[in-house]
Amino acid sequence: MSQAMQLNRRFFLTAAAAAGGALSVNWTIPQAAAQGAAAGAEVNIWAVIHPDDTVVVRIARSEMGQGTLTGLAQLVADELDADWRYVKTEYVAPEANHANKRAWGDMSTGGSRGIRASVDYVRKGGATARAMLIQAAAAKWGVPAAECTASLSIVAHTSTGRRLRYGELAAEAAKLPAPADVKVKAPAEWKLIGRGVKRLDTADKLSGKLVYAIDVQLPGMLNAAVAQCPVFGGKLKSFDAAKIAGLKGVRKVVQIDDSTIAVVADKWYQAKTALAALPVVWDEGPNATVNSAQIDALLKTGLDAKEASLGQKQGDFAAAYTAAPKKFEAVYGTQFQNHATLEPMNCTAKWDNGAIEIWVGSQNGDASLAAASEAAGVKLDQVKVHKHHLGGGFGRRGQQDYVRQAVIVAKQFPGTPVKLIWSREEDMQHGFYRPITQCKLSAGFDAQGNVTALHARLSGQSILAHLAPQRMVNGVDPVAFQGWTAEEFGYQGIPNLLVDHAVRNTHVPVGFWRGVNTNQNAIFMECFVDELAHAAGKDPVEFRRALMTKNPKQLAVMNAAAEKAGWGTPLPKGVFRGIAQNTGFGSYTAAVAEVSVTPKGELKIHRIVCSSDCGYVVNPEQVAMQIEGSFVYGLSSVLSSKITIDKGRVQQGNFDDYEVMRLAAMPKVETVLVPSGGFWGGVGEPTIAVAGPAVLNAIFAATGKRIRSLPLGPNDLRSA
């Protein structure tokens, strides 16, 4: 990892970090740790500065393509007034974070929080280091610090014109006490924040040099292929290791737990081939007959169930709906989705003398440390975690199942590293899927065609019930209501509003999938609102505007997309528009899609205009990339991919039957940034929610067909 070297040093804490990240901390680092370059001085925990002026910014979050590594470096470097040309990054080792009372804060990388939840303390870290560099120069010159300025990694004494480079000051600065209360810059003073600088981690992705966890090569390393009971909840009954004992390269068959088996061989391909030849008998357990039709039927019972957990309530829906002269109702549904990161789950582990070392792509370094510790049965301080860039995360790599497996296998081979890789099929069939969800929406109009009542009844699986029941709030899973909380919901102009959730859990594991429940919820709400507009005989944008009078931020963002897209202006023959807006992960988004559909039902998405207000923009290019990518991930789940269940197991196995969007289907995506400032919103996830409904509403405009059961079937759009 030449761009993102990992911080893997021993630290000696001499003073605890004060609350809020103020850096009253001095560290001593062994000089040998510097990789290749001359040893740097650790000015504080966020910035190491080398004599050649290279500034190494420490990164605690994980880089999985979302650009957080570059964005975090921009935040620190801006406050530091570092010369961006010489800024590099390195990961903080999870064990260092643990040993130092989590001085680097939360390492978890999800919920589009990488930047917005770090922004205060990392900027303060940069600003504090800058103050220390200025203080060091001032001391050298014997002048007050206030007479000195810093810019582009140089401290200058304004009146005498004296200058010292950061590389010349860092060693002295590192010895100074950290000032307690350093102010960060006002937005007008930002030089790097807001600039579309290029990513810091690109070069090695172009040459094939970047070492993802799956690429780790260690001396004497063995490889493991793994099989879990195909039916969730089933168990391993028996296996016949003797049958594969003579196969080339095969070392051992390891039962990992009561439902998982691994074959360990010299090479992974040998392990995988041998695993396929290994006779295994599963006890498939009570779920072995469950299929998608039964699950759909189960969810259907929730749509009218008396019992449901409350999300949001305003006014009196029941009374207003009963009184409404005109009513409208629709039921929508979505299927399970797999993350299908292109790099399958994998982890390398080495057990040696009571200590465990792992190499992993993880969205949560702290959690990987804890999982390895637990699986190995050793204390946290006996664990080392080498963080690698992720070949896709999307929420999947927040889970640590594959880490535990690797550790358990490695314990069977003391002193020998073992790399455990899931086949694509294993990855497809043992995910933490986006929860299956249905929704019944009911609305009442008054005589003038105004919406007076709206009820959205969700029915489906709860992520928190499966992954973190302790985070349920009085039996309510707040995640289910993403985008529909009082703070987020864009149609607060509707006087009588009810949002609730009938939890219908299945035996299928569920988890956080890029955009999480905003995906389903935005499809339900934005398509339904479109239906209401149509029922009222009104333009979809005009109709929404009337409901958004209490939501000026959402309205501004929707207007920006509509305006840039030329909403209401003529389109080429056969091309139609659709719009959607949503709020999630602290940001506001809207999109206009332009599509055409042939009589045979062939859909072409010509153009997407997407607007976003994420408050402050750290890097507009990165935001644009996340928006472009959101349409690919989001539209895949609406147009083609789904996970279905038969005989208790996932039916899909690979990208031939879990179909995802490819380049040929990629529409032109135009990003319109309308940052209103004053807050830091997320970027990686908010846009994905509008991708589906904008296109579905355009499909309706083109065909008159409302697609309410998703993803789209092969013949859904055929008119002949």
Add this chain to the structure above:
Amino acid sequence: MLKLNINGKIHDVDADADTPLLWVLREWVGLTGTKYGCGIAQCGACTVHIDGVATRSCSLPAGSVGAAKVVTIEGLSPDGLSHPVQVAWAQLDVPQCGYCQSGQIMAAASLLREKPRPTEAEVADAITNICRCGTYQRVKAAIDTAAALSAASPATGKA
């Protein structure tokens, strides 16, 4: 024992002839720039050049390669960055997570070798590699840029 010409160098490899080239490259030769994504020639992460033609190495038995020249991402250009496709990719900051990008780059380089100025439809036909991050818009633009770069300096781009 297999004899393979990889990136201009002859490798003697002690792997079974039916082992897919992908795994021979990754596990026997130690070239990990070529990625495993699906194992059934669906995703294209394993794309290499066989005598200049983009080929999905996960489904190609190493024993069938014979004397053909295999070029992987590591051998596309001497410094790993100077092939016109790599230059264009850098200019447009194409990769996100980057995992599919070796394959995307190899597929694009092969396309441009065959069709120096591909139409949009030809790009769509040729580049079927899966990117879950969704970099397609920039992949398309970067192929155009690479085509223009190659046209400007035709000596390069023949890897």
